[in-house]
Amino acid sequence: MAMTIGDIARLAGVSRATVSGVLNNNPTVSKKTHERVLAIIEQHNYTPNQIARALALNQTGLIGLIVKDISNPLYSKIALGVEEVCDENGYSMIISNTHVDWDRQDKNINILKHRRVDGLIIFPLQRGHTLQDFHDLIREKYPFVLLAEIPEVNADVVRADDETGAYNATVHLIKQGVRKIAYISGPESSYASDRRLSGYKRALMDFNLTFSTDLVREGGWRLEDGYKAGLTFSLDKSDCPDGIFCYNDSIAIGLIRALTERGKLIPRDVAVIGFDDSGVSAYLETSLTTVAQPTQKIGRMAAEVLLKRIKNKKKKLPHQKILIETELVIRETCGANKKGTVSGIN
Amino acid sequence: MAMTIGDIARLAGVSRATVSGVLNNNPTVSKKTHERVLAIIEQHNYTPNQIARALALNQTGLIGLIVKDISNPLYSKIALGVEEVCDENGYSMIISNTHVDWDRQDKNINILKHRRVDGLIIFPLQRGHTLQDFHDLIREKYPFVLLAEIPEVNADVVRADDETGAYNATVHLIKQGVRKIAYISGPESSYASDRRLSGYKRALMDFNLTFSTDLVREGGWRLEDGYKAGLTFSLDKSDCPDGIFCYNDSIAIGLIRALTERGKLIPRDVAVIGFDDSGVSAYLETSLTTVAQPTQKIGRMAAEVLLKRIKNKKKKLPHQKILIETELVIRETCGANKKGTVSGIN
DNA sequence: CATAAAAATTGAACCGATTTAAGTTATTGT
DNA sequence: ACAATAACTTAAATCGGTTCAATTTTTATG
16 A cells, blocks of 8 residues: 555656665765655655665664653653653654563563664663573673663663762751751662662761761651651650651651651751652642652663664673762752742742 | 574474464464474574564554653553553554644654554644644554544544543532532643533532532643632632632642632632542642542553554444543542541552 | 766665465375 | 375565665766
8 A cells, every 4th residue: 555665666767776775865876866756755755664674774763661660750751851862863662661570571671672672771670580681681782771770780871870869968958957867768679779878878977977877767668658767756856857868759758747747847847858859749738858860861861872872883882870960959848948839849 | 693584494494484384373384393393493592573574464563652741640651551451462562752742743643654553542632733644544544542532533532531520520529518619620722621611510500509600710731820710719708619620630739729828728618629630639738639530541441442443454443432430539628538647648 | 989987777685574376295085 | 006185384475675786877088
């Protein structure tokens, strides 16, 4: 039904090779023929079959994005950034979800490989499984970029600079006059939480505040985890921290509920900072100060690194680790005054 | 580098046709050969090149999803549903964003067509542009499903049942004892807002409450729009509505801010219901009662309808319009008592 | 004008699968 | 033992492009 390169060739009275030359701006095609053939192409609204092209060129113009769950705003914003760059470069993006399941991650990697995507961007699961598929990718020189580090896997990584983000957040707390600062951690398996802890510690050190393990509470990632952690703090004014840095916004929100219920006033009694800028933060009654992850930028950068690697597949570029700066968004739980109600929301 | 069907054929001492027969479970291949060839396939971990397969079969196993902005939770949850069904059926999903730009929508439709995706799921822009591309799709019998109606385009549609959702929300308000109910509308161009208005009106009629245009306020879709609308209500108790149904959650949140600032207590003075269950709703100080859009289900259903159409491309199935039921999520702004802080959150 | 050099074009092979008509081998019945 | 039939297997065409060596056409040069 659709026109083929042969149809155009016949109509133009040239060979298929010549039409192909016109399509790819091959300079060996004379200007005259080029124009004549192009006119016919446009007249019939012909565009080459990308599948046939992909087979001949051994490249699809497709890249795969593998995340845990595309409906999670963190990942969907990354996807937005990836898609932008794809769009700008004539690529398309295939998305698949692992649902935090190693088998599905492996399966998806392989499905996309067999679909011959030109490269992969993977937000990998961490710890607790064979890394065979990643090593396979490396051995096969299949271009891919990770959105979180796996120490045993030597590859390109693009991620947020957690350590500095945490450092800045903690310094901000300190500059607000806070002196006893707690950290509520993420899930045990999270490298990111470890890094945020480091940044927090470094800030304490730089300002001569003593660090104590008493100030670190086991958290998690859900609101309930933060709520529970909030219940563990003493209500005694001299004992309760006056500032708390949380692994993420959900933790912070749960924490604030627990503290508020028990009579604390935020930020007067306890200042709170979250992490992620999850979209909810701005809408809260007392809006949440938080460390924004530049997710869209991470997506963009990952795609750019990947495309560069795809285009230089033969060259042996060194692997790079790119840290994207976070941004401290100062709202009411630490630093900003109660504002007119609608402001502070983007 | 990767193995081809020819390599396997050589290793097994059969022809490529036989290997192909094995791969596709063609019953004319003898059991003995089948097993022998399969062993070699597995031994070498061979999988056929999907691109070559796509070219030969003229089907890619790809479907395209076109939305306004994948980072919007509404669309990313739809995407999740679509991807699930794709995954279950051996398809993959390509996503592209239109960013509310007709030209980009047209461009994306064409890019995906030329990539030979087997079908498209489109959340279309509405009103205000030529619908040529949709008519082209129909003329070419290209399978596609819309996620919002365009009156002039005769195609499969899967969407939420706004009218019934609005009806149920309004009835819920009435059953809470509310008697003077306002509606804050969506953007002017929204068919969905019109339908929600109809549902709201029908509920008023069914319960013998008088409808008045005074009760309908021009809204929009952002928090600010709701805030502004909130300022237009009289503070006089006898004049102010005691229940307000909003086009979406952002409107509701903005509205609540305006009312609260002006001394109204929610839900005691004014009960409020939003639409979407946007994820923020549950986290608010006074959690928001809202009409949940079954977005993931919409995605699943759309994908199922599309796959059915793809599989029956030659048959002339009639177009269907599928309405997915919404779900009223009762929280504190209307109907639920102030609960323990963490509950009511999923 | 003859000829070498440069430019333009083409035929055929190739990418890696599927499909079908035709050919080969095995099985069955008489 | 032999023809008829059934069961397998294969060679070749096809999908719609790209590429390159070979050929034809054009241009430049002595």
